[in-house]
Amino acid sequence: MLEEGNEIEIKCPKCSPADETWHEILKQGQSPVAKCMDCGHAHSYSIPRVKTKTVKVIVSQMGQTIVMQTLLDETERFFLEDEFVADDMLTGEVTPIVITVLECGEQRKPSAAVKDIDVIWGRAIDEVTVKIAIQQGETTEPAELKVPGDFKFVVGQNVRVGGKDYPIVSIKIRGGSFKSRDGDYVLAKKIKRVYAKKPYQGRRGRY
Secondary structure, three states: OOOOOOEEEEEEOOOEEEEEEEEEEEEOOOOOEEEEOOOOOEEEOOOOOOOEEEEEEEEEEOOEEEEEEEEEEOOOEEEOOOEEEEEOOOOOOEEEEEEEEEEEOOEEOOEEEHHHOOEEEEEEOOEEEEEEEEEEOOEEEEEEEEEEOOOEEEOOOEEEEOOEEEEEEEEEEOOOOEEOOOOOEEEHHHEEEEEEEOOOOOOOOOO
């Protein structure tokens, strides 16, 4: 709660009528007054009330589905692939997610204002499971790794699975594109699958 002596960003009618600047609150109540910290002008101000809406958020996390209720600003707009932190009103738990579906009535839209959204579907990105395909000749061994969503997988570097290192040859990104040049990297939360190579062991133990 704002009190006298606190600071607030609002427009100054004297030196900054178009952009917000920092002010010191001089008086609270029905007719609050603040002083511009740039020009020293004291003036009354008002803060418009923000309309909020409770939106259902359905989160896919590590093979499980979590249903949350989160309070959002009705004027805020979301897009598919946006990242935000869902704050459950009932449990107080917060979960970083990436939006995968925006349900507005019976339609699914690529973007929408909160006032039109009924359900947000998302994928948790604080910790994710990345699928690994380890190839040797015509055979492929599947594996999985649980890592933080911001963990980097780099083409040309090794990925450690089951205590062994396997060089990454390509990475498939969610949406269908690939990264295959040495040095290319993708964050775990955006990966569909990592392709690695099983080293060939010759007679002298070389690749």
